[in-house]
Amino acid sequence: xxxxxAERLGxxxxxxxxxxxxxxxxxxxxxxxxxxxxxxxxxxxxGTNQGRADEELFQRLTALLDSVIQxxxxxxxxxxxxxxxxxxxxxxxxxxxxxxxxxxxPLRARLLAHYQLPTFIDNDAKALARAEGWxxxxxxxxxxxxxxxxxxxxxxxxxxxxxxxxxxxxAGHIGHVIVEPQGQACACGARGCLEAEVSGxxxxxxxGRPAHHAPPELRRRSGLLVGRAVASVANLLDLxxxxxxxxxxxxxxxxxxxxxxxxLDRSARLDFSAGVRIVPTGCSDLGPLxxxxxxxxxx
Numbered sequence: 166x167x168x169x170x171a172e173r174l175g176x177x178x179x180x181x182x183x184x185x186x187x188x189x190x191x192x193x194x195x196x197x198x199x200x201x202x203x204x205x206x207x208x209x210x211x212g213t214n215q216g217r218a219d220e221e222l223f224q225r226l227t228a229l230l231d232s233v234i235q236x237x238x239x240x241x242x243x244x245x246x247x248x249x250x251x252x253x254x255x256x257x258x259x260x261x262x263x264x265x266x267x268x269x270x271p272l273r274a275r276l277l278a279h280y281q282l283p284t285f286i287d288n289d290a291k292a293l294a295r296a297e298g299w300x301x302x303x304x305x306x307x308x309x310x311x312x313x314x315x316x317x318x319x320x321x322x323x324x325x326x327x328x329x330x331x332x333x334x335x336a337g338h339i340g341h342v343i344v345e346p347q348g349q350a351c352a353c354g355a356r357g358c359l360e361a362e363v364s365g366x367x368x369x370x371x372x373g374r375p376a377h378h379a380p381p382e383l384r385r386r387s388g389l390l391v392g393r394a395v396a397s398v399a400n401l402l403d404l405x406x407x408x409x410x411x412x413x414x415x416x417x418x419x420x421x422x423x424x425x426x427x428x429l430d431r432s433a434r435l436d437f438s439a440g441v442r443i444v445p446t447g448c449s450d451l452g453p454l455x456x457x458x459x460x461x462x463x464x
Contacts, residue, residue: 177242181230181282182457185209185248186289187263187316187366188412192230193451194237195458199300201451203236205229209264218266227279244276244284245461247292247453249317254334256286262352263317263366285460289313291337292456293446294321294328297408299459302447308404311446312339313453314391315411318360324402340364342394359394363387365413377416387413388421392428392443399429399438410446410453 179202184191186209193204207229209222234240249261258269276284294311297303303311303323312320318340322329329336340360341353348357349367361367368376368383379387391414395407407429414421425443433441446452 177461179237179239179241180458180461181234181241181244181280182454182461183226183230183244183246183248184289184292184453184457185226185246185259185261185264186453187249187261190226190229191454192226192233193454193458194233194239194241195455196239199455199458201454202238203233204454205233205236219268219270222264222266223270223272223275227276230280242282243461243464244280244282245292245457245459246272246276246284246286247289247457247460248272248286250288250319250338251333251335252286252288259286261317262360283464285464287460288319288321288335288337289453289456290319290339291321291328292460293410293448293452294323294337294456295459295463296448296452296456297446298323300448300455301452302408302444303406304447306406308402309406309408310337310339310395310398310402310404311408311410312391312395313411314363314387314409314414316365318364318411320398322398322402322404324404339394339398342397344390344393359390363390363413368413376413379417381420384417384420385424387417388424389428391421392425393432395425395441395443396429396432396438399433399441400435403437405438405441407441407443408446409443410448415445
């Protein structure tokens, strides 16, 4: 296990994990071996917001976690959260681009007040990077990228066994690498970001239906653009592995991954980056929740 996936000394054996994304909220209780003792999820957007939308969303999040805690045979001692970004350092406030209800929402303080348990928050893709180093496709690796291609696009980067944080804890936003300079407008305000071209939101907007209806040529184009972005990161940071999760990437399957690898082979040509691999997650659909659990264990 890389140091990025390792737990802090004396980490509690049972943790509560929350995955907060633009499509769904998920919660689980996870033990020290990564076994899920209880889990549940609910859509992020319900169309039934009443009063303050930010409070309504928080109330549904805590109701979800409450139900999972009640269903678990063991109570958690710590809460770990993986949430879409950007966010202030350590999740003091969160402003996910794909969750319009929350802008500078004080998530950590609110969870602390509600549960009276130590609470740790990180970007969901950085959390995934921890999960892949702990239990997934990056076990034993010390230099790798883990990314999510789903409603949005994000990544966590591990170099020399350490998860990169950056000045404000937001390192790894590969979704905002420009892959098509004259491309689609992005929610961040730029044009041609990877997220604006290959995310589930972007593809649904393009074809007028949910992303899983995308034709083969669009699936291959999505893989190509992801491969292009990963090649730039591999050339810049000298890493050899990219692990990809998320409903879009996994749903697009071989069309996506073959096109991504072909573009990597074409664009990562330096002695140290040639041969970099791109592979699916080793954590199945549990990656985001295991990532949140790893955030709690890392503290």
